[in-house]
Amino acid sequence: MRQQLIFFKTIICLAVLFLGTFGPCTLRAYAEVTVEATLSHLSFPQDKAARLTITVTGRSRNTAIDLPQIDGIRFHNRGKSSQISVVNRAMSSSISHNYLVQAEKPGAYTIPSIGVTVGGETYSTQPITFEVSPSGQQVRGYSGKTDQQEGEIAFIRTSKTGNHYPGEIVPFTIKAYFTQAYRADINSLPNLRGDGVVMSQLHDKPTQTEELVNNRKYHVLTWDTSLSGIKAGEHPISFSLDATLLIPQKRRSLSPFGGNTLFEDSFLNDSFFGSHQRKPIVSVSPEVIFNVLPLPTADQPDNFTGAIGDFDLKVGVTPVDVEIGEPMTLTMEISGTGNFDRVEAPVFPDSANWKTYSPTSDFSEQGRRYAGTKVFEQAVVVRSGAVTEMPSLSFSYFNPQEKRYITKTSEAVAIHLKDSVPQTIAQPVKPVVRPAQEPAPETATAPTIEGLAPIHLDTGSYHAGILPLFKNIWLISICLLCVLLLLTLFVLKIRQRNIENHPEIQLQRQKKLLLESDLKKVAQAQTEGDVPSFLSFARTAIQNQLGLLWNIEPAALSLSDIRSRLDTDVQLIEIFSVAEEAAYGGATLTNQKMQDYTITLKTELEELL
Amino acid sequence: MKRTGFRCYFSILLTILLLSATAVLAGKVEDNLFQEANEAYSRGEYDQAISKYQKITETAGYSTSVLYNLANSFAQNGQTGRAILNYERALRLSPSDSDISGNLQLVKKENGLFPKESSRVERFFQLLSLNQWTSLIVLALVLVTTYLLATMKYQFSRQLNIGVGTSCFLLLCLATAGTLVRYQYFSPSVVISPEAKLFISPFESSGSIGALQEGRLVYPQKSHGDFSYVIDETDRKGWIPSALIEPVCKPARSGS
Numbered sequence: 001m002r003q004q005l006i007f008f009k010t011i012i013c014l015a016v017l018f019l020g021t022f023g024p025c026t027l028r029a030y031a032e033v034t035v036e037a038t039l040s041h042l043s044f045p046q047d048k049a050a051r052l053t054i055t056v057t058g059r060s061r062n063t064a065i066d067l068p069q070i071d072g073i074r075f076h077n078r079g080k081s082s083q084i085s086v087v088n089r090a091m092s093s094s095i096s097h098n099y100l101v102q103a104e105k106p107g108a109y110t111i112p113s114i115g116v117t118v119g120g121e122t123y124s125t126q127p128i129t130f131e132v133s134p135s136g137q138q139v140r141g142y143s144g145k146t147d148q149q150e151g152e153i154a155f156i157r158t159s160k161t162g163n164h165y166p167g168e169i170v171p172f173t174i175k176a177y178f179t180q181a182y183r184a185d186i187n188s189l190p191n192l193r194g195d196g197v198v199m200s201q202l203h204d205k206p207t208q209t210e211e212l213v214n215n216r217k218y219h220v221l222t223w224d225t226s227l228s229g230i231k232a233g234e235h236p237i238s239f240s241l242d243a244t245l246l247i248p249q250k251r252r253s254l255s256p257f258g259g260n261t262l263f264e265d266s267f268l269n270d271s272f273f274g275s276h277q278r279k280p281i282v283s284v285s286p287e288v289i290f291n292v293l294p295l296p297t298a299d300q301p302d303n304f305t306g307a308i309g310d311f312d313l314k315v316g317v318t319p320v321d322v323e324i325g326e327p328m329t330l331t332m333e334i335s336g337t338g339n340f341d342r343v344e345a346p347v348f349p350d351s352a353n354w355k356t357y358s359p360t361s362d363f364s365e366q367g368r369r370y371a372g373t374k375v376f377e378q379a380v381v382v383r384s385g386a387v388t389e390m391p392s393l394s395f396s397y398f399n400p401q402e403k404r405y406i407t408k409t410s411e412a413v414a415i416h417l418k419d420s421v422p423q424t425i426a427q428p429v430k431p432v433v434r435p436a437q438e439p440a441p442e443t444a445t446a447p448t449i450e451g452l453a454p455i456h457l458d459t460g461s462y463h464a465g466i467l468p469l470f471k472n473i474w475l476i477s478i479c480l481l482c483v484l485l486l487l488t489l490f491v492l493k494i495r496q497r498n499i500e501n502h503p504e505i506q507l508q509r510q511k512k513l514l515l516e517s518d519l520k521k522v523a524q525a526q527t528e529g530d531v532p533s534f535l536s537f538a539r540t541a542i543q544n545q546l547g548l549l550w551n552i553e554p555a556a557l558s559l560s561d562i563r564s565r566l567d568t569d570v571q572l573i574e575i576f577s578v579a580e581e582a583a584y585g586g587a588t589l590t591n592q593k594m595q596d597y598t599i600t601l602k603t604e605l606e607e608l609l
Numbered sequence: 610m611k612r613t614g615f616r617c618y619f620s621i622l623l624t625i626l627l628l629s630a631t632a633v634l635a636g637k638v639e640d641n642l643f644q645e646a647n648e649a650y651s652r653g654e655y656d657q658a659i660s661k662y663q664k665i666t667e668t669a670g671y672s673t674s675v676l677y678n679l680a681n682s683f684a685q686n687g688q689t690g691r692a693i694l695n696y697e698r699a700l701r702l703s704p705s706d707s708d709i710s711g712n713l714q715l716v717k718k719e720n721g722l723f724p725k726e727s728s729r730v731e732r733f734f735q736l737l738s739l740n741q742w743t744s745l746i747v748l749a750l751v752l753v754t755t756y757l758l759a760t761m762k763y764q765f766s767r768q769l770n771i772g773v774g775t776s777c778f779l780l781l782c783l784a785t786a787g788t789l790v791r792y793q794y795f796s797p798s799v800v801i802s803p804e805a806k807l808f809i810s811p812f813e814s815s816g817s818i819g820a821l822q823e824g825r826l827v828y829p830q831k832s833h834g835d836f837s838y839v840i841d842e843t844d845r846k847g848w849i850p851s852a853l854i855e856p857v858c859k860p861a862r863s864g865s
Contacts, residue, residue: 466858
């Protein structure tokens with residue numbers, strides 16, 4: 001019973017979910033019916049065919065198509081395909097009826113409105129005009145020649161031009177259209193064809209959009225640039241663009257069997273499977289006339305430098321409280337739109353009261369290259385106490401909208417001279433090497449600087465190059481040596497500290513070294529067969545090791561001390577005993593015995609370590 | 610056998626003598642050329658003086674005095690950019706020479722090349738030259754090494770150890786920072802053309818950012834074709850034709 005209830009609930013949930021997901025969408029999908037006819041090529045040769053697709057969206061059943069009768073045109077039915085898609089819960093259903101369109105002779109044709117009856121209602125498609133070229137000619141859209149008919153595979157549109165002036169910056173837009181039916185690779189940026197006009201550099205990455213032209217979708221590449229006329233006159237210009245079309249290799253054949261064959265399926269013709277042909281194309285825009293008018297010579301200001309546009313002038317100076325001879329920075333800011341390349345700093349009036357230096361300029365654009373602000377900075381120095389203000393400066397330009405010259409003039413800026421000894425700029429001392437009485441010979445073109453310190457009379461040392469000291473090999477060597485020494489010292493220091501903290505390590509090392517030394521003497525005496533020395537060294541070795549072990553003066557150790565502290569079976573006692581006897585009474589040992597004693601000494605004393 | 614050895618020694622001795630004589634003679638030639646250049650400068654024949662000083666630089670290498678005299682000649686000849694270039698080069702070799710720094714300031718002032726206001730930190734590091742900061746690094750290293758060596762033999766108080774160690778470490782850090790900061794400004798290039806412009810892109814046809822005064826120092830960052838991407842003293846960035854700038858530090862011997 002419980003299981004049945006769960007099953008029933010599940011069914012209800014699934015039904016609600018299904019209706020919630022597809023129900024309203026399905027109704028909506030069936031509620032709107034649209035009919036569209038498209039032709040794959042609007043221009044094709046007589047020996048090829050174009051595909052006519054009539055798409056009915058909304059209802060996918062019971063459609064009747066009434067194809068018109070056109071002289072010289074034959075329609076071959078290639079079946080139909082249906083598609084259902086659900087995107088974001090919105091379902092759409094469409095059915096496409098495919099026909100191949102073939103012409104019997106070249107010429108211009110129009111497929112009139114096609115009547116499509118869907119569910120008892122009749123709908124009409126838009127008429128389609130197309131062109132059929134003679135057999136053997138390539139399709140115009142992707143031929144190597146230029147092609148500019150809109151509705152083709154690729155074409156260029158440009159913005160309109162008017163009357164302009166030499167040097168004027170004219171904003172200009174170039175749009176390249178590529179049909180979405182093919183993939184295309186761009187091989188170049190648009191090139192300007194024509195004389196008397198220059199184009200500013202184009203961006204490598206144009207804006208990419210999609211547009212519908214004559215019911216066909218196009219990929220659109222847009223370049224925003226600017227043109228500028230060099231000389232007066234009417235200049236015909238156009239733009240060209242090199243591209244490569246990737247044309248799918250359709251395995252189309254006018255099959256007598258009719259209908260869609262497997263190989264005509266658009267899926268298999270997709271470039272994904274690499275079945276495409278590369279066709280280079282050159283797209284050229286329609287020619288436009290760029291008319292450049294001469295600048296009016298009447299009323300042209302003297303300080304006009306060729307600036308055309310609309311500008312504003314601001315002038316500032318800092319500081320305004322100065323002493324004579326103290327430099328001030330004059331800032332001239334020209335902002336607006338126009339040809340900033342021709343904008344030059346306003347000329348500072350020539351005056352004996354002022355010393356001026358050549359100005360620097362800095363241009364910052366505002367989004368577009370022909371809009372921005374150009375800032376000039378000029379150092380100026382007051383030379384006379386008579387100065388009370390910075391003179392006004394003016395800047396002239398030609399306004400193409402108003403078609404007249406405009407001069408902007410700044411206001412004079414008050415200057416306050418601080419109290420100082422009124423003087424002109426100090427006259428510097430002439431170089432010593434020059435004859436003191438005679439004025440230095442001056443050439444007409446060489447403006448000499450007075451006050452330079454005299455030249456040096458000694459050559460000094462020569463250097464192979466100008467390098468910083470830290471690149472000197474000696475310095476690097478000294479530094480490396482110091483670093484190595486430091487590292488070594490650090491290691492030694494750590495070791496020293498370690499020994500200080502652990503004296504037993506040092507004692508152990510001392511014992512080991514002493515034992516090695518004693519055993520070496522014993523072995524040498526054994527090799528030489530010198531029994532008294534052998535026994536004497538053996539005795540010393542035992543005393544040294546046991547003395548260090550028991551913290552007793554080694555020489556004070558006697559046989560009784562050793563016997564009292566060591567086990568009786570230790571052979572060291574025997575050796576020590578023999579050695580003691582030999583010291584007072586003499587003894588003889590065989591080589592074999594000495595060898596045995598040496599081994600015993602080594603073994604037992606090392607065990608004591 | 611002895612005869613062969615004698616011949617060998619004789620050949621070596623002769624070679625050494627010949628080389629020494631050549632070096633002495635070459636030095637003599639440069640001294641004479643230097644004297645002639647100085648005389649030409651005194652007569653106001655700056656073109657001739659420049660040519661002779663440049664010849665010395667090309668053959669013998671860089672000398673503070675030759676570079677300084679060459680810079681003076683350029684300054685008197687109205688070639689501000691090359692004058693500043695050679696003053697800067699001379700200053701790299703003799704940073705404390707007041708004649709060089711004085712003349713450099715005068716030429717810059719005369720041509721309106723006023724320096725950018727330095728920050729406090731920059732002013733502090735400008736107290737010493739790059740080589741002086743580098744010397745301080747060596748000094749700090751030698752001091753700390755010597756002190757550590759001494760501690761191996763002698764026992765010093767803990768306070769003294771800490772004091773000396775900290776002082777040397779701080780000196781080392783400061784000197785390293787000074788070296789790094791000063792090195793940033795050690796190898797600029799100088800604008801040697803009166804008509805230099807900064808461009809947005811490394812192409813003649815690209816837009817101009819602004820003009821660069823002759824004699825301005827710029828710091829090249831990278832290059833593309835015939836253009837260099839530079840930052841100038843006022844922090845402006847842009848591309849400039851490489852032919853219009855000349856590097857101050859040049860390892861190869863060549864006059865400018």
